[in-house]
Amino acid sequence: MNKLMSAAILGACALFCSANVQAAFPEKPLNVVIAFAPGGTSDISVRMLAPKLEKIFGQPLVITNKGGGAGVPGLNTVLQAKPDGYTISAPATPAFSASIFLKGKPYNLDDMTFAAGYMINDRILLTKPDKPYKTWQEFIAYIKANPGKVSIGSGASQAAMEVLKSIAIKENLDVNFVMYKSGGEASADLIGGHIDACELGVGTAAYQAARKGELSVLANLGTGEVPDFPAVPKLHKDLGYEFFTTVIYSFILPKGTPEDIRARWESAIKEALDDPELKETFHKAGFAPAFLSGQQAKEFSENELKTIPAMLEYNKQFKK
Amino acid sequence: MLDSLMAAFGMVLDWQNFFWALFGVTFGIIMGAIPGLSDNMAIVLLLPFTYYLGPIPGIAMLMGLSKGSNFGGSIPAILFNIPGTPQAMITTFDGYPLAKSGKSGKALKTALFASVTADTASDLVLMFLAAPVAAIALRIGPPEYSMILLFSLVLISLAASSSPCRGLIATALGILLSTVGCDPESGTPRFNFGFIELSDGINIMPMAIGLLAFSEVLRQAEKWYDERHAKECSECVHMSERGTDGDRLTLAEMRSCLPTIGRSTLIGSFIGIVPGIGTTVGAYLSYIWSRKKSRTPEMFGKGSLEGIAASEAGNNAVNGPNLVPLLTLGIPGNLAAALILGGFMIKGLIPGPQFMESNAPMLYALFIVLLLSNVYTAVIGGVFIHFARRLTGIPKAVLYSIVPVFCVIGSYASKGSMFDVSVMFIFGLLGYVLNKLKISMPTLIVAFFLGALLEHKIRQSLSIARGDWMIFVDRPISCAFLVMTLAVLIFYILRHARSGQPAA
Numbered sequence: 001m002n003k004l005m006s007a008a009i010l011g012a013c014a015l016f017c018s019a020n021v022q023a024a025f026p027e028k029p030l031n032v033v034i035a036f037a038p039g040g041t042s043d044i045s046v047r048m049l050a051p052k053l054e055k056i057f058g059q060p061l062v063i064t065n066k067g068g069g070a071g072v073p074g075l076n077t078v079l080q081a082k083p084d085g086y087t088i089s090a091p092a093t094p095a096f097s098a099s100i101f102l103k104g105k106p107y108n109l110d111d112m113t114f115a116a117g118y119m120i121n122d123r124i125l126l127t128k129p130d131k132p133y134k135t136w137q138e139f140i141a142y143i144k145a146n147p148g149k150v151s152i153g154s155g156a157s158q159a160a161m162e163v164l165k166s167i168a169i170k171e172n173l174d175v176n177f178v179m180y181k182s183g184g185e186a187s188a189d190l191i192g193g194h195i196d197a198c199e200l201g202v203g204t205a206a207y208q209a210a211r212k213g214e215l216s217v218l219a220n221l222g223t224g225e226v227p228d229f230p231a232v233p234k235l236h237k238d239l240g241y242e243f244f245t246t247v248i249y250s251f252i253l254p255k256g257t258p259e260d261i262r263a264r265w266e267s268a269i270k271e272a273l274d275d276p277e278l279k280e281t282f283h284k285a286g287f288a289p290a291f292l293s294g295q296q297a298k299e300f301s302e303n304e305l306k307t308i309p310a311m312l313e314y315n316k317q318f319k320k
Numbered sequence: 321m322l323d324s325l326m327a328a329f330g331m332v333l334d335w336q337n338f339f340w341a342l343f344g345v346t347f348g349i350i351m352g353a354i355p356g357l358s359d360n361m362a363i364v365l366l367l368p369f370t371y372y373l374g375p376i377p378g379i380a381m382l383m384g385l386s387k388g389s390n391f392g393g394s395i396p397a398i399l400f401n402i403p404g405t406p407q408a409m410i411t412t413f414d415g416y417p418l419a420k421s422g423k424s425g426k427a428l429k430t431a432l433f434a435s436v437t438a439d440t441a442s443d444l445v446l447m448f449l450a451a452p453v454a455a456i457a458l459r460i461g462p463p464e465y466s467m468i469l470l471f472s473l474v475l476i477s478l479a480a481s482s483s484p485c486r487g488l489i490a491t492a493l494g495i496l497l498s499t500v501g502c503d504p505e506s507g508t509p510r511f512n513f514g515f516i517e518l519s520d521g522i523n524i525m526p527m528a529i530g531l532l533a534f535s536e537v538l539r540q541a542e543k544w545y546d547e548r549h550a551k552e553c554s555e556c557v558h559m560s561e562r563g564t565d566g567d568r569l570t571l572a573e574m575r576s577c578l579p580t581i582g583r584s585t586l587i588g589s590f591i592g593i594v595p596g597i598g599t600t601v602g603a604y605l606s607y608i609w610s611r612k613k614s615r616t617p618e619m620f621g622k623g624s625l626e627g628i629a630a631s632e633a634g635n636n637a638v639n640g641p642n643l644v645p646l647l648t649l650g651i652p653g654n655l656a657a658a659l660i661l662g663g664f665m666i667k668g669l670i671p672g673p674q675f676m677e678s679n680a681p682m683l684y685a686l687f688i689v690l691l692l693s694n695v696y697t698a699v700i701g702g703v704f705i706h707f708a709r710r711l712t713g714i715p716k717a718v719l720y721s722i723v724p725v726f727c728v729i730g731s732y733a734s735k736g737s738m739f740d741v742s743v744m745f746i747f748g749l750l751g752y753v754l755n756k757l758k759i760s761m762p763t764l765i766v767a768f769f770l771g772a773l774l775e776h777k778i779r780q781s782l783s784i785a786r787g788d789w790m791i792f793v794d795r796p797i798s799c800a801f802l803v804m805t806l807a808v809l810i811f812y813i814l815r816h817a818r819s820g821q822p823a824a
């Protein structure tokens with residue numbers, strides 16, 4: 001009897017508290033932890049969103065950058081924070097694949113709460129327009145005609161590099177892969193003609209050059225729509241390759257965050273993304289804003305977490 | 321062009337620009353002058369501010385910050401032998417001996433004069449030579465890059481320290497430490513001993529703070545302990561005698577520094593073209609060359625004005641050309657440029673080829689703001705020198721207990737990680753030991769930094785060439801630097817063999 005009583009009181013308390021929270025949230029500044037260094041796509045995109053979110057919440061956003069370790073330490077600090085909705089990580093999703101590549105403990109996506117996804121970060125394969133190949137098919141044919149002569153760079157994405165390797169295996173290509181530390185470094189070498197083609201994220205310097213026609217796009221390594229190049233074929237959907245890489249940039253809360261607070265974040269992010277002014281800023285930078293509900297973002301990331309180990313297994317056949 | 325220029329002046333003539341540039345320079349000098357807090361951190365701190373300002377005031381503030389902190393770093397380097405920013409570490413070689421002999425004012429004024437002159441010259445390079453500089457930058461691919469790095473590394477390790485042998489040990493240690501982190505090609509973790517925090521390698525900020533600032537605190541503590549046991553000494557120990565007439569920088573001395581500044585600007589500007597090599601290397605190479613060219617090379621390391629001028633001019637001259645790839649291609653050449661790029665993009669301005677064409681007035685306005693920041697640095701720097709010299713009157717006990725606090729704050733703040741604070745302490749202890757062994761820490765830090773780049777670039781080159789090392793000989797620019805590297809090596813070996821004693 002006593003147990004029942006206390007349970008009832010506890011339950012009532014919880015109800016009361018959560019109702020209270022719903023009315024008041026947010027009643028103090030919100031902490032946003034960007035798991036990457038300032039100046040990159042991750043940082044810029046979150047900071048573009050921030051003023052809109054501040055207006056919607058009526059509270060300032062305190063943004064801190066906790067870079068390094070491919071986003072893993074940044075996400076981890078948030079996951080250990082109090083699950084009250086006042087500490088959130090963005091864009092946390094790149095840490096999932098990074099933990100696999102860094103041979104760390106893979107994330108269990110049930111150990112966190114997905115607020116929402118706000119941007120699709122696809123990778124595209126770029127080349128110079130003066131090259132003899134203009135399309136993906138011509139590019140493959142060119143590599144086959146010139147074995148060992150073609151170099152493809154990667155603007156610092158392990159996942160994209162693995163996707164390209166899986167294609168080299170499937171098409172039996174003799175090609176050189178060159179890894180870069182940043183998109184900027186890779187862009188410079190592509191424009192300077194030191195490598196023949198390069199995969200890069202949307203919104204990088206090379207992407208801007210492609211918009212101007214100084215570089216051309218051969219393929220999309222992901223599944224999203226690249227805003228300025230709708231006709232570019234997607235490796236998985238259009239060309240029938242098995243593997244692909246797409247990262248949904250998402251806001252992630254610690255496990256155990258109350259559902260009503262999570263939903264408040266979700267609706268705020270949706271509202272911010274509907275703003276035409278924000279859409280314009282994103283578009284100018286070459287970013288592809290896209291709203292995904294927390295559930296959708298989670299499913300998408302789960303799928304990604306499953307394909308990477310399969311791809312790495314397949315790529316063991318790759319000979320240097 | 322004239323229309324754009326007029327429009328640019330219209331954009332700049334607004335109190336906001338003048339105010340925020342002034343604020344940036346002042347804040348930058350303060351941040352630079354506090355060991356442990358760096359220019360990049362100042363930019364990171366104030367970057368969010370700029371989002372609320374218009375594009376030009378925002379950029380004016382960021383530019384002011386980076387210029388101000390570049391000079392600010394030399395203040396503690398000269399006064400206390402603790403560089404405020406890593407790029408000022410070469411300034412300690414001559415600045416500190418000069419300050420110890422009571423001429424801190426002269427040393428600081430030389431640093432300011434050289435900084436501002438070289439900075440202005442390198443801004444002019446940016447304004448008038450952006451297109452050719454960008455063209456050269458694009459010709460530098462992985463093989464060329466590798467050989468430029470190798471040349472710098474060999475020259476610094478042989479020529480910079482008192483004995484080539486110790487220089488090579490410092491270099492080897494630096495390169496060894498640079499292998500911690502991830503394999504640059506496969507991304508596989510290596511030598512990180514299970515710490516995920518080490519997966520990007522050792523963070524250079526806490527490492528430099530530990531080696532340069534914290535180890536100096538330990539050294540001073542030891543010295544103080546020894547002195548106290550030797551004889552009773554007063555509570556307040558002045559670091560240098562003040563009030564000697566050696567504080568003034570005469571016109572003749574300024575003129576005598578000019579050739580050095582000119583040479584160093586040239587070297588710094590070239591280093592600036594190659595993205596990512598950085599200001600410290602510019603300062604180091606300038607210092608080595610100036611010593612070679614100087615009529616009084618024996619004074620270097622003992623308080624030579626030319627030495628200070630070379631170091632300061634060499635590190636400031638890197639900044640102008642470093643912005644070239646940002647403005648012409650939208651590719652940031654260093655971390656500060658990457659942060660500024662972020663500032664541009666949030667404003668909806670996308671640097672790159674289009675920017676030059678569609679936003680010409682904005683670009684000219686930016687150039688004017690750059691020059692304005694230089695004027696501010698000269699004026700505000702002058703004011704700071706006046707007050708900074710009085711810092712030498714602070715009791716040692718107070719000063720050296722404040723420094724560790726900033727060391728901890730600075731190490732934590734660079735990435736917001738407590739792990740980095742431990743890294744700082746470990747390197748502080750290591751620095752103390754290395755100092756006893758007379759192993760040059762600036763050489764070690766430069767080697768750490770260049771070693772990682774060198775490995776990365778050599779492996780990229782070999783990826784392109786399918787493992788054929790001839791790629792370094794086949795390409796003319798890379799071949800030229802390879803020959804120069806060999807020449808430097810042979811020169812030092814011969815000299816060492818002939819003199820029978822360590823080469824200077």
